[in-house]
Amino acid sequence: MALRVGKTSCRLLFIDTSEVNIDNLHFSLSMKIRKQLSSGYTLYILAVFFLIILVLFHVSKFTYQRGLEGLSHEGVIRLELHVTYLRGVLEKYESLPELLATDKRLINYLMNPGGRDRIDALNKYLETINSISDASDTYLMDREGLTIAASNWNEPHPFVGRNFSYRPYFQEAMQGQLGRYFALGTTSSRRGYYFAYPVRHKGEILGALVIKIGIDSVEQSWGHRKQDFLVTDPDGVIFFTTNHNWRFRTLFPLAEDTHRRIVESRRYPNATLTPIKIVEENLTPYGRLIKIKDEDSFKTRTYLLQSSYMEHAGWSVQILSETNGIEKMVIVVNIMLSSVFVFGGLLHLLFRQRRLRLNEVKKIEEHSRKALEDANERLEVRVYERTSELTHTNALLRQEVDDRRKAELALKKTRSELTHAAKLAALGQMSAGINHELNQPLAAIRSYTDNCKLFLNKNRVEEVKWNLDQISELTERMARIGIQLKLFSRKSSGMMSVVPLHSVIDGALEILKPSMKNAAVAVSVDIQPESLEVKANNVLLQQVLVNLIGNALQALEEQTRRYISITAQRSKKGVMVAVEDSGSGIHPDHLPRIFEPFYTTKKSGQGLGLGLTITERILKDMNGAIQVGKNETGARLEFFLEEALADGNE
Numbered sequence: 084m085a086l087r088v089g090k091t092s093c094r095l096l097f098i099d100t101s102e103v104n105i106d107n108l109h110f111s112l113s114m115k116i117r118k119q120l121s122s123g124y125t126l127y128i129l130a131v132f133f134l135i136i137l138v139l140f141h142v143s144k145f146t147y148q149r150g151l152e153g154l155s156h157e158g159v160i161r162l163e164l165h166v167t168y169l170r171g172v173l174e175k176y177e178s179l180p181e182l183l184a185t186d187k188r189l190i191n192y193l194m195n196p197g198g199r200d201r202i203d204a205l206n207k208y209l210e211t212i213n214s215i216s217d218a219s220d221t222y223l224m225d226r227e228g229l230t231i232a233a234s235n236w237n238e239p240h241p242f243v244g245r246n247f248s249y250r251p252y253f254q255e256a257m258q259g260q261l262g263r264y265f266a267l268g269t270t271s272s273r274r275g276y277y278f279a280y281p282v283r284h285k286g287e288i289l290g291a292l293v294i295k296i297g298i299d300s301v302e303q304s305w306g307h308r309k310q311d312f313l314v315t316d317p318d319g320v321i322f323f324t325t326n327h328n329w330r331f332r333t334l335f336p337l338a339e340d341t342h343r344r345i346v347e348s349r350r351y352p353n354a355t356l357t358p359i360k361i362v363e364e365n366l367t368p369y370g371r372l373i374k375i376k377d378e379d380s381f382k383t384r385t386y387l388l389q390s391s392y393m394e395h396a397g398w399s400v401q402i403l404s405e406t407n408g409i410e411k412m413v414i415v416v417n418i419m420l421s422s423v424f425v426f427g428g429l430l431h432l433l434f435r436q437r438r439l440r441l442n443e444v445k446k447i448e449e450h451s452r453k454a455l456e457d458a459n460e461r462l463e464v465r466v467y468e469r470t471s472e473l474t475h476t477n478a479l480l481r482q483e484v485d486d487r488r489k490a491e492l493a494l495k496k497t498r499s500e501l502t503h504a505a506k507l508a509a510l511g512q513m514s515a516g517i518n519h520e521l522n523q524p525l526a527a528i529r530s531y532t533d534n535c536k537l538f539l540n541k542n543r544v545e546e547v548k549w550n551l552d553q554i555s556e557l558t559e560r561m562a563r564i565g566i567q568l569k570l571f572s573r574k575s576s577g578m579m580s581v582v583p584l585h586s587v588i589d590g591a592l593e594i595l596k597p598s599m600k601n602a603a604v605a606v607s608v609d610i611q612p613e614s615l616e617v618k619a620n621n622v623l624l625q626q627v628l629v630n631l632i633g634n635a636l637q638a639l640e641e642q643t644r645r646y647i648s649i650t651a652q653r654s655k656k657g658v659m660v661a662v663e664d665s666g667s668g669i670h671p672d673h674l675p676r677i678f679e680p681f682y683t684t685k686k687s688g689q690g691l692g693l694g695l696t697i698t699e700r701i702l703k704d705m706n707g708a709i710q711v712g713k714n715e716t717g718a719r720l721e722f723f724l725e726e727a728l729a730d731g732n733e
Contacts, residue, residue, distance in 0.1 A: 135424050139417055146416050150409030151387060155369035158310070158389045158402045165312060166391045166400050169298075173276065173396055176296050179216060180280035181261065184292045189223055189282055193289035196231070206236035206243070219275050219297035223282070225290040228253050247293075249348060252279040256291035263396060265316055266350040273297060274322060276396075298323070310404045311386070317397040318345060320356060328378070333358045372406070385410075523594065523633050524557045530597035531557075560594070579705065581727040582619045584610055584651050584660065591628035598636055604645040606632075611652045616727040619705045624724075627701055630694040631662040631720050637685060638666035638718060656723040661712055663719035674711060698722075 183189070192205055205223070213221040213234035220242065222233035228248025235241050247253055255262030262279035275295040281288045314323035318341050319333050331354035337345075342356060362383060363374040371388040386403035393400060531550040538546040588608055592599070599606060617624070632647065639645040646665040651658060669677065673684055680696045695709075702709050702722050712719035 131428075135421075139420060142420060143413050143417055146413045147409055150412055151367060151369045151406070154387055154404050154406065154409065155389065158370070158387065158404050161310065161312075162389055162391050162400060162402050165402075166393060169314070169396075169398070169400065170393060172296070172298060176216070176218060176278055176294055177261075177395075179218075180278045180292050180294050183212065183221075183294075184280045184282045189292060190284050190289065192232070193223075193225060193282055194284060202232060202243075203236075205232040206234070208232075209234040210236065216294070218294050219273070220293075220295040222293050222295075223290060224253060224293060226257065226288060231290075250277070251348060252277045252293065253291055255279065256281045256293075257288060259288060262291070262293075265322060265396070265398075266348070267352055267354075268295070310402055313401050313403070315399045315401065319399075320345065320351065320354075321359075322351070329359055331356065334361065373403075375403075521561055523598070523629060524561045527594060527597045528554050528557050530601070557594070579618050579620060581616050582621050582624055584615050584617060584658070585613060587619075587621060587625050588628060588649060588651075590625050591632060594625075594629055595632055595636065598633070599647075602636055602639065602645060604636060604639055604647055606647045606649065609648070609650045611650075615651055615653070615658060617658050617724040618727045619707075619724055623701045623705065627698050627722065628660075628662070630698045631722075634694055634720075635662055635664035635666070635718070638664050642666055653726065654723065656708070658724050658726045659721055660724070661719055661721045663712070663714050664717040666717045668714065668716065669711065669718045677711070678709075 188205065188208060192201065209221045209223065209232055213219075218234075220233065220235050222230050222235075222242045224230050224247065228246045228250075230242045230245050230247065233242035236243050250264060250266070252262035252264035255264075256279035259281055262277070264277045264279075265275070266277070267274055275297050277293055277295050279291045279293045282290045282292055311326045311329075312324065313321045313326070313329060315321050315334065319335060319337065321329050321332050321334070324330050331351050333356060336358045337356060345351065345356065360376040360378060361373050362376050365372045367387075369387065369389075372385060373388050374383050374385050376383050385406045387406055388401060388403055390399050390401040392398075531554045535547050535550045538544075538550065585608075588610070592606065592608075628649075632649070635647050639647070642665060644665050648663050649661070651660045653659075670684075678695050678699045680693060699709050702724070705724060707722055707724040709720065709722040712721040
C-alpha cells in the first residue's frame with residue numbers, strides 16, 4: 084500500500100491507532116477481545132489445562148506401575164530359574180563328600196600314613212574320583228589341616244603339602260558337620276564352592292575330605308541385555324555377577340570386623356571389597372528401586388532389585404532389571420496422549436476462531452471505509468513528524484559510531500602497553516633466576532679450578548684431566564640451565580621419558596659434591612626399590628634435586644650436626660621423593676609464602692627467593708607436586724611424580 088504526501092511516496096507506514104479517532108473500528112476490535120478473552124472462557128481454558136495435566140499424571144503413574152509389574156514378573160521367573168539351577172548344581176555334589184569319607188582307603192591312610200608309593204596311589208585314586216564326579220578338585224586333609232593327597236597332584240600348582248586349616252570349611256568339618264564355603268582358591272585363584280566332610284574311625288575325626296566345584300561356566304549363560312544378575316555370600320560380597328565391574332564388591336559398606344574376618348580367611352585375595360555407588364534407593368511393592376552411578380561413564384542407571392535367599396548355601400541371588408525401557412514407554416504414552424489433546428484443542432480453537440471471524444468480518448466491512456478516510460488524513464501529518472525524528476536519530480548514531488571508534492583505538496593502545504609491561508616483568512624474573520641458578524655450578528667450577536692448580540704443582544696430570552672434564556660437564560650443564568629457566572616464564576615443551584631415580588640423584592649430588600665436602604655434610608640416599616623409575620625430564624628433575632639439596636646445605640651452615648637424607652618410595656600419590664635436613668626447620672609463619680617468587684629468609688647475598696618457585700613450576704610441568712612434609716627436626720620437602728611402570732604391569 085502506498086500513500087502520497089506532497090511529492091513524497093512512503094510505503095509501509097506504522098499507524099498509531101491511539102491517536103486516530105476510529106470509533107466504529109475500535110468498537111469492533113474491543114468486541115473481538117471481549118469475546119476471545121472473557122473471564123468465563125479463560126477459566127474454562129485453565130480448567131481444561133489442569134484436567135489434562137491431571138490425566139497425564141495418572142496415566143504416567145499407571146503406565147509406570149504396569150511396567151514395573153511386568154518387569155517384576157519377568158524378573159521373578161528368571162530369578163527362580165537361576166536359583167533352581169544353582170541349587171541343582173550344589174545338591175549334585177552335597178552328599179558326595181559324606182559318601183567318600185567312609186572309604187576305607189582314606190581311613191586306613193589317615194590311621195597309618197605310608198610312603199611315597201602309597202601317596203601316589205592315593206593321589207591317582209582321588210584323581211579318578213574327581214574325573215568321574217566332574218568336580219574341580221578333590222583332596223584329603225589330616226586333622227592339622229595339611230593336604231596329604233589331591234586330585235591335582237600332577238598339575239603345576241598342586242594342593243599336596245599345603246595347609247588350609249584357616250579355611251572355615253575345614254574348621255566346620257573338624258567339628259563333625261558338613262562344611263560349606265565359597266572363596267577364591269589361594270593356589271589357583273579360581274572361584275569355587277567347597278564341601279568338606281569329616282573322615283571318622285570309631286567316632287574319632289581323623290581328617291576331612293574336601294570337594295571343590297567350579298561354577299564359572301554358569302556365569303557365561305546368565306547374561307541378558309537389560310538385566311544384571313549377581314550372587315552375594317553371607318557377608319554381602321558379590322562373587323558372582325554378569326557385570327564384571329561389580330565382581331568382589333558389595334552392595335552396601337561392610338562392617339570393620341566383617342572386613343577384617345574376610346581378609347584373615349583369605350577368602351577373596353587382592354579384592355577391594357568396596358561398595359557399589361548407590362545414590363538413591365526406594366521401596367516399591369515390586370521390589371527395591373535403586374540408582375547406581377557407573378564409575379566409568381559417570382552415568383546413573385535405575386534398576387529394579389529383586390532377590391531370593393538360598394538357605395543351605397547362605398547365598399542371596401539377586402537380579403537388577405533396568406527401568407529405562409519403562410521410562411521410555413511412559414514418555415511414548417505421554418507423547419501420544421498429549422498429541423491427541425493438542426489435536427483436539429487445535430480443532431476446537433479452529434472452529435471457534437472461524438465462527439468469530441465470520442461475525443467480525445461483516446462489522447469490519449461496514450466501518451472500514453470511514454476509518455480509512457480518517458486514517459489517511461492523520462497519516463500525512465505523521466509522515467512528516469517521523470521523517471524529522473529519523474534524521475535526528477541518524478545524526479546521533481553517526482556520533483556514537485565515531486565515539487566507539489575512538490574508544491577502540493584507545494583500547495588497542497592500552498593492550499599494547501600491557502603486553503610490553505608483561506614482557507619486561509618476565510625478562511626481569513628470568514634474569515634474576517639465571518643469576519640464582521648459576522651460583523652453584525660456578526662454585527663447583529671454582530673448586531675444580533683450585534684442585535687443578537694443586538695437582539699441576541704436584542705434576543699429577545691424570546687428576547688435572549679429570550677435573551677439567553668435570554669443569555667441561557658443568558659448563559655444558561650451565562648452558563642447559565639457561566634453557567631450563569625459560570620454563571619459569573612459559574610452559575615447558577620438554578620431552579618426558581623414563582628416568583631412573585638413582586642416576587638422577589647421583590648426578591645432582593655430583594654437582595654439589597664440592598659444596599658438601601667443604602661444609603662437611605653427611606648425605607644418605609635410600610631408594611625403595613633400587614630400580615624405581617619415574618616419568619619426567621632428566622635434566623629438569625636433576626635441577627629440582629640440586630635446588631632442594633642446595634637449600635638444605637645452606638640451612639646447615641650454623642649447625643653442629645650436619646646431615647641430609649634423600650629418600651624415595653612409592654605412595655598413594657605416585658613416587659614420593661623427600662629431602663630433609665638436620666637444620667633448624669621452617670618457621671610456621673613462613674610456610675604459606677615459601678613458594679612465592681623473591682620470598683627468602685636467607686642472609687643477603689645467599690639467594691633471591693626463586694629456588695622453590697622454579698622447583699614448583701618444573702614439577703607442575705612434569706605433572707608433579709611439591710609440599711612441606713612433617714619432620715621433628717629440620718626441614719623436609721616432599722615432591723611426587725608419576726611412576727614409570729614396566730610394560731604389561733599395573
